[in-house]
Amino acid sequence: xxxxxxxxxxxxxxxxxxxxxxxxxxxxxxxxxxxxxxxxxxxxxxxxxxxxxxxxxxxxxxxxxxxxxxxxxxxxxxxxxxxxxxxxxxxxxxxxxxxxxxxxxxxxxxxxxxxxxxxxxxxxxxxxxxxxxxxxxxxxxxxxxxxxxxxxxxxxxxxxxxxxxxxxxxxxxxxxxxxxxxxxxxxxxxxxxxxxxxxxxxxxxxxxxxxxxxxxxxxxxxxxxxxxxxxxxxxxxxxxxxxxxxxxxxxxxxxxxxxxxx
Amino acid sequence: xxxxxxxxxxxxxxxxxxxxxxxxxxxxxxxxxxxxxxxxxxxxxxxxxxxxxxxxxxxxxxxxxxxxxxxxxxxxxxxxxxxxxxxxxxxxxxxxxxxxxxxxxxxxxxxxxxxxxxxxxxxxxxxxxxxxxxxxxxxxxxxxxxxxxxxxxxxxxxxxxxxxxxxxxxxxxxxxxxxxxxxxxxxxxxxxxxxxxxxxxxxxxxxxxxxxxxxxxxxxxxxxxxxxxxxxxxxxxxxxxxxxxxxxxxxxxxxxxxxxxxxxxxxxxxxxxxxxxxxxxxxxxxxxxxxxxxxxxxxxxxxxxxxxxxxxxxxxxxxxxxxxxxxxxxxxxxxxxxxxxxxxxxxxxxxxxxxxxxxxxxxxxxxxxxxxxx
Numbered sequence: 001x002x003x004x005x006x007x008x009x010x011x012x013x014x015x016x017x018x019x020x021x022x023x024x025x026x027x028x029x030x031x032x033x034x035x036x037x038x039x040x041x042x043x044x045x046x047x048x049x050x051x052x053x054x055x056x057x058x059x060x061x062x063x064x065x066x067x068x069x070x071x072x073x074x075x076x077x078x079x080x081x082x083x084x085x086x087x088x089x090x091x092x093x094x095x096x097x098x099x100x101x102x103x104x105x106x107x108x109x110x111x112x113x114x115x116x117x118x119x120x121x122x123x124x125x126x127x128x129x130x131x132x133x134x135x136x137x138x139x140x141x142x143x144x145x146x147x148x149x150x151x152x153x154x155x156x157x158x159x160x161x162x163x164x165x166x167x168x169x170x171x172x173x174x175x176x177x178x179x180x181x182x183x184x185x186x187x188x189x190x191x192x193x194x195x196x197x198x199x200x201x202x203x204x205x206x207x208x209x210x211x212x213x214x215x216x217x218x219x220x221x222x223x224x225x226x227x228x229x230x231x232x233x234x235x236x237x238x239x240x241x242x243x244x245x246x247x248x249x250x251x252x253x254x255x256x257x258x259x260x261x262x
Numbered sequence: 263x264x265x266x267x268x269x270x271x272x273x274x275x276x277x278x279x280x281x282x283x284x285x286x287x288x289x290x291x292x293x294x295x296x297x298x299x300x301x302x303x304x305x306x307x308x309x310x311x312x313x314x315x316x317x318x319x320x321x322x323x324x325x326x327x328x329x330x331x332x333x334x335x336x337x338x339x340x341x342x343x344x345x346x347x348x349x350x351x352x353x354x355x356x357x358x359x360x361x362x363x364x365x366x367x368x369x370x371x372x373x374x375x376x377x378x379x380x381x382x383x384x385x386x387x388x389x390x391x392x393x394x395x396x397x398x399x400x401x402x403x404x405x406x407x408x409x410x411x412x413x414x415x416x417x418x419x420x421x422x423x424x425x426x427x428x429x430x431x432x433x434x435x436x437x438x439x440x441x442x443x444x445x446x447x448x449x450x451x452x453x454x455x456x457x458x459x460x461x462x463x464x465x466x467x468x469x470x471x472x473x474x475x476x477x478x479x480x481x482x483x484x485x486x487x488x489x490x491x492x493x494x495x496x497x498x499x500x501x502x503x504x505x506x507x508x509x510x511x512x513x514x515x516x517x518x519x520x521x522x523x524x525x526x527x528x529x530x531x532x533x534x535x536x537x538x539x540x541x542x543x544x545x546x547x548x549x550x551x552x553x554x555x556x557x558x559x560x561x562x563x564x565x566x567x568x569x570x571x572x573x574x575x576x577x578x579x580x581x582x583x584x585x586x587x588x589x590x591x592x593x594x595x596x597x598x599x600x601x602x603x604x605x606x607x608x609x610x611x612x613x614x615x616x617x618x619x620x621x622x623x624x625x626x627x628x629x630x631x632x633x634x635x636x
């Protein structure tokens with residue numbers, strides 16, 4: 001079995017800055033880390049590998065310094081890594097990103113399962129996984145909170161939504177996006193960290209892929225970001241509840257119910 | 263400060279260890295001190311995550327990380343709990359001596375399992391500590407093997423470790439090191455010490471009653487025991503500097519967090535010069551200890567002498583960490599004196615390292631002798 005895990009490197013800092021001219025996130029000079037949900041995706045793939053001896057390939061699109069995150073995936077236990085990097089990919093929205101990823105997955109070949117994190121914490125769209133499934137014409141399961149491969153032919157998962165959950169089974173090959181509830185990502189062992197630096201990371205540009213020029217980068221990105229801004233921080237409302245513990249508990253339930261929290 | 267000088271490998275390791283400490287060690291800091299134990303779950307996680315294999319050569323399943331990265335790892339873990347750092351320190355210094363002095367047969371016998379079980383180094387006996395003239399344990403050659411007898415005490419990880427390097431007499435004023443393990447006939451564990459600090463790390467006794475070992479279990483050459491023990495001390499002292507830095511980082515975090523949210527009447531504690539002085543003192547001590555242990559680790563990495571720097575890190579760091587704990591306690595005042603906060607155990611933990619691996623008095627003597635010899 002061959003599993004591709006698509007990962008994104010996101011800014012480490014919580015205080016993300018926005019370029020006022022381009023409306024894009026400022027990434028230069030900001031240290032990158034593996035998107036937290038993608039660590040769940042890596043762990044999901046590695047758990048299948050532990051059981052079935054599957055081959056796990058980490059895949060990412062971005063500038064050269066995204067190698068840091070791919071190296072991190074190798075240190076967690078991925079077998080190999082592919083970086084899709086080219087100036088032609090710059091400015092890609094989710095559609096153009098998915099076009100490149102889908103082409104790379106086709107080029108890797110014989111892939112049984114593609115795993116994504118549910119969304120990236122920097123842009124929060126959650127669109128790339130589903131678009132890749134569409135481009136590859138594969139079944140998809142999103143927001144998986146449990147995941148199981150059945151034999152060589154099917155994948156079964158619980159898709160956990162805000163107010164419901166669905167049990168879904170799909171024919172392989174398939175695309176799955178996973179939630180953080182699915183697992184606790186393993187730590188990279190010191191030995192795997194050391195060994196990860198002995199491995200080469202394959203780098204592919206548009207010349208290695210089969211994506212029409214007008215679907216690449218900015219040209220292939222119909223999304224127009226009109227404005228990106230940090231939400232205003234509203235002053236926190238506070239309320240003092242007084243009385244004996246029973247009274248305070250009753251008031252608390254009443255207040256929370258009134259705000260539809262309970 | 264250190265971040266900028268890290269290689270990519272060291273940085274990735276550091277980030278993993280910080281993450282591990284935050285999630286697996288720090289939340290149990292108080293519990294480890296109260297229970298006097300971290301073998302319930304956390305110890306297995308340390309093994310599973312590969313910490314015991316940090317210094318092992320790759321061919322034995324290890325990561326083969328360098329002394330600088332190893333010291334930083336101990337520093338990071340000790341920020342969460344110093345006992346965790348000290349237990350690994352005891353393991354690493356023992357592995358170091360095996361790698362430095364062990365014959366191939368000995369390495370092949372023990373190193374394949376060193377990622378799964380703790381190794382220890384023992385020289386102290388009831389009749390003496392760092393002074394070898396107090397050693398009564400013996401190894402007597404009988405045919406092609408050795409017979410070991412004696413009693414070793416105050417062993418870091420004694421009782422937890424499964425493999426022990428022991429310093430014994432092999433003749434008049436001749437000392438040698440041998441490797442024994444808990445499964446050998448004649449090997450028994452003695453009592454565990456009831457220490458006031460570093461309570462998560464067992465410190466105990468082993469008794470050797472006619473333990474028979476082959477010649478290959480002689481570590482280094484016959485008569486090389488004191489040299490090996492001194493080397494083990496030097497290696498340990500680098501890592502003790504790292505443990506102490508971790509303790510001071512912890513004390514500083516508690517004190518600064520408290521000062522930032524507390525007022526004395528209407529004045530924030532952060533604006534009071536008496537508080538600022540204590541915070542600055544902790545920060546200075548922490549940074550200087552770190553610089554010295556790093557220098558020792560860099561020297562070790564580059565095969566340069568590091569006895570003095572290692573002794574300085576332990577000597578300066580231990581007194582400074584006790585003082586840092588005391589300063590932090592004073593910043594928190596009544597809360598600092600309460601066992602609800604960990605500061606009191608940070609002081610107890612730091613105090614142990616004014617004694618372990620050679621007292622600070624002995625360290626100062628060694629440093630002075632080295633200076634006179636220049």
